[in-house]
Amino acid sequence: MFEGDWNYVVVGAGTAGCVLANWLSADPSRWVLQPEAGGQNRNPCIRVPIGYFRTIGDPRYDWCLQTDREPNLNGRRLAWPRGRGLGGSSAINGLIHVRAQRQDFDDWERVVPGWSFKDVLPYFRKMERHLVHSATSATSSPAARKRPKLP
Numbered sequence: 001m002f003e004g005d006w007n008y009v010v011v012g013a014g015t016a017g018c019v020l021a022n023w024l025s026a027d028p029s030r031w032v033l034q035p036e037a038g039g040q041n042r043n044p045c046i047r048v049p050i051g052y053f054r055t056i057g058d059p060r061y062d063w064c065l066q067t068d069r070e071p072n073l074n075g076r077r078l079a080w081p082r083g084r085g086l087g088g089s090s091a092i093n094g095l096i097h098v099r100a101q102r103q104d105f106d107d108w109e110r111v112v113p114g115w116s117f118k119d120v121l122p123y124f125r126k127m128e129r130h131l132v133h134s135a136t137s138a139t140s141s142p143a144a145r146k147r148p149k150l151p
């Protein structure tokens with residue numbers, strides 16, 4: 001089924017897989033195969049913030065995983081939703097974009113050099129696109145974000 005002269009195989013069309021495959025296939029000389037275990041995710045709730053109330057727990061969109069029994073929860077298992085299909089978990093997530101705090105990155109940097117806030121900020125700027133003008137964001141980047149409207 002997947003015979004061909006592929007240069008790269010990116011397994012799973014989830015959040016990271018789609019970014020990687022998009023980047024790799026931007027060069028037309030590269031052949032990229034991206035098999036995905038789930039379906040095409042055409043349910044309109046996938047595009048609606050908090051539409052996950054209709055997708056979580058549905059095996060068409062969610063792997064419906066469960067944790068092991070938790071001794072500290074009286075032996076109960078917990079639901080552990082993970083997206084299945086195009087977009088992966090981003091198809092069933094809350095569609096909320098939050099940068100971690102400056103201090104979080106600076107703490108990580110102590111054990112993983114190169115992950116300070118100063119180091120990662122240029123990549124956030126490259127990735128983010130405010131729908132409202134912002135001096136700190138790029139104008140052509142893949143991740144559009146919008147400030148929430150308060151009632």
Ligand SMILES: Cc1cc2nc3c(=O)[nH]c(=O)nc-3n(C[C@H](O)[C@H](O)[C@H](O)COP(=O)(O)OP(=O)(O)OC[C@H]3O[C@@H](n4cnc5c(N)ncnc54)[C@H](O)[C@@H]3O)c2cc1C
Nearest residue numbers: 012014015016036037081084085088089090093094095096
């Ligand atoms: C309910 C929920 C709400 C969330 N809310 C937010 C939020 O508001 N904001 C936020 O930033 N993050 C949120 N997250 C987290 C975020 O969505 C995930 O961290 C992110 O999508 C994970 O990306 P990933 O590429 O690691 O994996 P995924 O996006 O899960 O991609 C993995 C892909 O691989 C596929 N796959 C697995 N096994 C195979 C196989 N053997 N063959 C082929 N394909 C396979 C899966 O079907 C899936 O499509 C939420 C997550 C969940 C579950």
